[in-house]
Amino acid sequence: MNPSLTFSSTFIFRLLFLFSWLCSLFSSSVFFPFPHYNNSLALNTPSTRLFITSPAALYFSRFPRIVGSDLSMGKAPALLVDDLQDGAQNGLELKNGSCEATATIGDKTYVIGGADDGTLSIEVQIFDRNLREWVRPTVRGTKPVSCKGLSAVPLEDKILILKKGSKPDDQIWFLEVDTQYVRQQQESLGTEVVAWSKGVVGNAEKPVVISGPSGVGKGTLIAMLMKDFPSMFGFSVSHTTRAPRAMEKDGVHYHFTEKSIMEKEIKEGKFLEFASVHGNLYGTSVDAVELVADAGKRCILDIDVQGARSVRASSLEAIFIFVCPPSMEVLEKRLRDRRTETEEQILKRLRNAAAEIDQGKSSHIFDFILYNDKLVESCDRLKKLLGLDFVTTPKSGPGEIDLPIDHSVSKIDNKIIINRISSGEKESKNLIILDVSSLKGGAPGRTRGLNFQAIGSFSNGLTEREGLS
Numbered sequence: 228m229n230p231s232l233t234f235s236s237t238f239i240f241r242l243l244f245l246f247s248w249l250c251s252l253f254s255s256s257v258f259f260p261f262p263h264y265n266n267s268l269a270l271n272t273p274s275t276r277l278f279i280t281s282p283a284a285l286y287f288s289r290f291p292r293i294v295g296s297d298l299s300m301g302k303a304p305a306l307l308v309d310d311l312q313d314g315a316q317n318g319l320e321l322k323n324g325s326c327e328a329t330a331t332i333g334d335k336t337y338v339i340g341g342a343d344d345g346t347l348s349i350e351v352q353i354f355d356r357n358l359r360e361w362v363r364p365t366v367r368g369t370k371p372v373s374c375k376g377l378s379a380v381p382l383e384d385k386i387l388i389l390k391k392g393s394k395p396d397d398q399i400w401f402l403e404v405d406t407q408y409v410r411q412q413q414e415s416l417g418t419e420v421v422a423w424s425k426g427v428v429g430n431a432e433k434p435v436v437i438s439g440p441s442g443v444g445k446g447t448l449i450a451m452l453m454k455d456f457p458s459m460f461g462f463s464v465s466h467t468t469r470a471p472r473a474m475e476k477d478g479v480h481y482h483f484t485e486k487s488i489m490e491k492e493i494k495e496g497k498f499l500e501f502a503s504v505h506g507n508l509y510g511t512s513v514d515a516v517e518l519v520a521d522a523g524k525r526c527i528l529d530i531d532v533q534g535a536r537s538v539r540a541s542s543l544e545a546i547f548i549f550v551c552p553p554s555m556e557v558l559e560k561r562l563r564d565r566r567t568e569t570e571e572q573i574l575k576r577l578r579n580a581a582a583e584i585d586q587g588k589s590s591h592i593f594d595f596i597l598y599n600d601k602l603v604e605s606c607d608r609l610k611k612l613l614g615l616d617f618v619t620t621p622k623s624g625p626g627e628i629d630l631p632i633d634h635s636v637s638k639i640d641n642k643i644i645i646n647r648i649s650s651g652e653k654e655s656k657n658l659i660i661l662d663v664s665s666l667k668g669g670a671p672g673r674t675r676g677l678n679f680q681a682i683g684s685f686s687n688g689l690t691e692r693e694g695l696s
């Protein structure tokens with residue numbers, strides 16, 4: 228090795244050590260050196276953020292112990308350690324130029340962030356103030372991608388996250404930290420869990436769950452309904468391990484999948500419900516239902532009685548309809564005439580049908596029982612149950628929040644006040660009031676029921692209202 232190179236690198240290293248030690252004396256904050264910030268130095272000024280990666284930084288950073296995390300992964304956000312230890316963070320302050328924010332709920336401070344290039348997802352670390360330990364939690368739900376900056380507002384059992392400079396449908400997220408879903412996951416996994424859900428303005432219409440024995444005509448009725456009201460209804464595409472039939476398309480009729488893959492995804496909490504039906508695994512993913520609602524449509528689920536029972540027990544509010552055949556003979560004829568099953572499969576489905584009809588009629592899962600005798604009349608009765616027997620005018624959508632890139636955030640009761648930081652130009656709508664009092668749903672799906680108003684200022688709010696309540 229070239230001795231001058233060795234000398235100079237040792238010399239530079241010492242200089243760096245000395246410099247970063249001086250930094251740690253004069254700077255109130257030292258950042259944790261994650262690998263994607265390598266070869267940089269840390270200085271904390273309002274407009275500049277540099278990161279120390281020398282051994283001195285590690286030594287002087289007083290960085291608490293991270294439990295259960297691989298520091299070499301480099302995916303965690305940079306952390307303002309002293310802020311956390313001083314207990315100064317309420318999460319309401321937006322830090323310029325970086326994708327990170329903190330919020331404290333109870334004894335835990337949640338540090339939420341990542342690289343600000345919009346490619347990686349936002350990561351979470353927790354500082355347990357009681358134990359004075361860092362924990363990297365198991366994360367459920369779809370993680371948001373990182374962005375130019377974050378604001379974090381602690382609510383009771385979750386944290387509202389506002390993403391700077393993101394698309395309208397990607398601006399508002401919730402990090403659940405102590406909801407029922409998170410507690411259930413914590414109990415079954417035995418680890419710290421947090422869960423992401425995307426915030427959505429307005430509410431989705433209640434999904435419709437349609438059950439009944441195989442061959443009774445569920446699919447036929449659903450197809451008729453969707454043909455008559457194409458913009459109103461969307462079908463929840465289930466996952467199944469059974470083989471596709473001749474005319475069935477992957478992603479349209481079902482997501483055809485391997486048993487091992489589906490079982491893994493069930494463990495990861497990706498399914499709203501699942502059941503073993505006629506010897507195969509079937510399930511409704513959270514995404515299948517949320518995608519329909521995201522498209523502004525009412526979701527229809529075609530699932531068996533076990534699945535309907537699980538949905539009834541979940542937090543998803545739905546209308547439950549059980550479709551009955553006029554008789555077992557008619558059911559058998561329909562199933563045989565369909566010519567999609569082998570004799571063995573037909574017999575299995577018929578054996579299961581009797582028990583399903585018993586449960587459907589007696590279990591109190593279902594709000595309505597619909598006899599499917601004459602097809603057109605049965606479809607008309609279905610429309611009537613769903614309130615479609617009169618002409619409906621489509622409702623206008625809830626509108627989009629125009630979240631200003633530079634803003635400050637404050638909270639009064641259930642209202643989050645987002646205040647545009649003036650860019651010099653006169654804006655007519657400087658305040659957005661986000662109402663979080665009627666939230667519905669949540670992780671691992673969406674959090675719906677957000678309402679907002681955009682107003683000029685508090686003084687003229689009454690005359691310049693825009694948006695929804």
Ligand SMILES: Nc1ncnc2c1ncn2[C@@H]1O[C@H](COP(=O)(O)OP(=O)(O)OP(=O)(O)O)[C@@H](O)[C@H]1O
Nearest residue numbers: 440441442443444445446447561565599600601602
């Ligand atoms: N009211 C009806 N009168 C006569 N035939 C019907 C009626 N409803 C449905 N059918 C026919 O019965 C067969 C079974 O219907 P369909 O495939 O819709 O049943 P399904 O309940 O969706 O079954 P599976 O649960 O196995 O998917 C089809 O061939 C369909 O055309």
Ligand SMILES: Nc1nc2c(ncn2[C@@H]2O[C@H](COP(=O)(O)O)[C@@H](O)[C@H]2O)c(=O)[nH]1
Nearest residue numbers: 441465501502504509510511529530531534
């Ligand atoms: N519990 C669930 N049951 C489902 C789902 N998707 C379909 N089904 C039910 O399975 C049987 C058989 O369907 P087939 O397409 O093989 O004839 C039928 O009763 C469906 O309602 C699901 O996601 N979950």
